[in-house]
Amino acid sequence: xxxxxxxxxxxxxxxxxxxxxxxxxxxxxxxxxxxxxxxxxxxxxxxxxxxxxxxxxxxxxxxxxxxxxxxxxxxxxxxxxxxxxxxxxxxxxxxxxxxxxxxxxxxxxxxxxxxxxxxxxxxxxxxxxxxxxxxxxxxxxxxxxxxxxxxxxxxxxxxxxxxxxxxxxxxxxxxxxxxxxxxxxxxxxxxxxxxxxxxxxxxxxxxxxxxxxxxxxxxxxxxxxxxxxxxxxxxxxxxxxxxxxxxxxxxxxxxxxxxxxxxxxxxxxxxxxxxxxxxxxxxxxxxxx
Numbered sequence: 001x002x003x004x005x006x007x008x009x010x011x012x013x014x015x016x017x018x019x020x021x022x023x024x025x026x027x028x029x030x031x032x033x034x035x036x037x038x039x040x041x042x043x044x045x046x047x048x049x050x051x052x053x054x055x056x057x058x059x060x061x062x063x064x065x066x067x068x069x070x071x072x073x074x075x076x077x078x079x080x081x082x083x084x085x086x087x088x089x090x091x092x093x094x095x096x097x098x099x100x101x102x103x104x105x106x107x108x109x110x111x112x113x114x115x116x117x118x119x120x121x122x123x124x125x126x127x128x129x130x131x132x133x134x135x136x137x138x139x140x141x142x143x144x145x146x147x148x149x150x151x152x153x154x155x156x157x158x159x160x161x162x163x164x165x166x167x168x169x170x171x172x173x174x175x176x177x178x179x180x181x182x183x184x185x186x187x188x189x190x191x192x193x194x195x196x197x198x199x200x201x202x203x204x205x206x207x208x209x210x211x212x213x214x215x216x217x218x219x220x221x222x223x224x225x226x227x228x229x230x231x232x233x234x235x236x237x238x239x240x241x242x243x244x245x246x247x248x249x250x251x252x253x254x255x256x257x258x259x260x261x262x263x264x265x266x267x268x269x270x271x272x273x274x275x276x277x278x279x280x281x282x283x284x285x286x287x288x289x
Contacts, residue, residue, distance in 0.1 A: 037125070040222035042135045047176060047219075049278055050245035052095075061096040062247045066278065069171075093276055097249035100133055101270035102126050108263045119267060123254055126269040130252050132225040137275040139226055141244050142178070142236045146170070146280045151288040154186040155235060163237040163284035164214065170281035172239040177216040180232035181223045183288065187213070238283035248273045 045051055052062055068089040075084045104122045111118060147166040151159045160177075167174045179187065211218055216237065223232040238244075249272035258265045277283070 037128070039128070040132055040135075040225045041220045042131055042225055043138050043178065043219065043221055045246060047138075047178075047240050048246045048275075049241055049243050052245065052247045054249055054251055057097070057247060057249045060249070061094050062249075064093045064095065064245060064276070064278065066091050066093065069279075069281070093245075093278065095245065095247040095274050095276045097247055097272040097274040099250075099270060099272050100130065101268065102129065103266060103268045105259065105262075105264050105266035108265065111265070119265070123267050123269060126267075127252060130269070130271050132222070134246070134273065134275070135221055135225045136227050137273070138244065138246075139178075139221065139231060139236075141275045141277045142238065142283050143285065144277045144280050145236070145238075145283040145285040148285045148287060151286055153289050154189075155183050155286060155288050157190070157192060159286050160213065160235075160237070163235075163286050164216075166284035167237060167239060167282070170279075172242060172279075172282045174214075174216055174237050175240045176238055177213060177218045178236040178238070179218060179220055180226065180234050181220070182232040183235045183286070184218075184220045186288070187218070233288045235286040236283055237286070242279045242282040244275055244277050244283075246273065246275050 050064070056062070068091055071089045072086045073084075077083050104119065104126065106119050106122070147163070149159050149162045149166070164174050221231075223229050226232070250270065252269065252271045255268045255270075256265070257268060
């Protein structure tokens with residue numbers, strides 16, 4: 001190799017466009033902080049009519065007693081006639097929490113060599129998934145609505161008022177409106193609501209609430225937390241004081257374990273929970289295409 005060729009090789013190595021970051025000559029900076037996944041819009045537990053925690057569930061299930069609606073009539077009685085017999089009626093709902101879980105296993109080498117505490121971060125991510133699962137269970141329960149309003153390509157004001165009428169006919173007080181992504185887009189495009197309720201308070205925006213419509217607190221739920229992407233086209237109007245109950249036998253529990261034969265350690269994260277509709281007449285569903 002000639003002296004000129006050696007000189008050309010040196011020139012190539014000293015050219016920034018030819019050099020490779022992270023090798024000998026050009027350093028590469030990796031950001032020290034991991035950019036985490038975006039938090040999804042979820043349904044707060046305050047929307048449930050009843051929350052039953054682990055301490056209140058001694059066995060494997062929980063019974064909720066309900067008074068039947070529109071029972072016992074008062075009738076006109078003629079003087080001296082026998083008074084009509086009637087009585088109230090009751091029913092019971094048995095809610096049996098189901099077990100959900102995920103196991104996380106990480107090799108000892110990965111824990112030693114990783115840039116971040118991987119096991120702790122994975123457990124934190126699992127906590128997010130459990131919260132999203134709870135939202136999915138709530139939406140599934142709301143599907144048991146007595147009444148469904150079929151909309152067109154986009155939700156309309158008559159669709160909303162029709163579902164409000166469903167609640168009024170059942171003597172329920174509509175308090176909340178839960179909407180998927182496509183429904184909230186339709187609402188944002190309605191001139192009727194844009195000027196009056198363009199945005200809520202800072203607290204409302206942080207929790208996913210987007211304003212009020214006819215006295216209903218409107219909340220968005222993430223399509224990625226719903227049972228399927230189809231739910232982006234759905235909305236639910238309900239009376240939160242009588243609609244559904246959450247029964248949690250075991251709150252989110254983390255148990256660490258080791259697998260010496262594989263030189264691994266990890267965590268098992270579990271929860272026992274169920275969501276049950278209390279009164280199907282307390283919710284009305286709106287669907288769009």
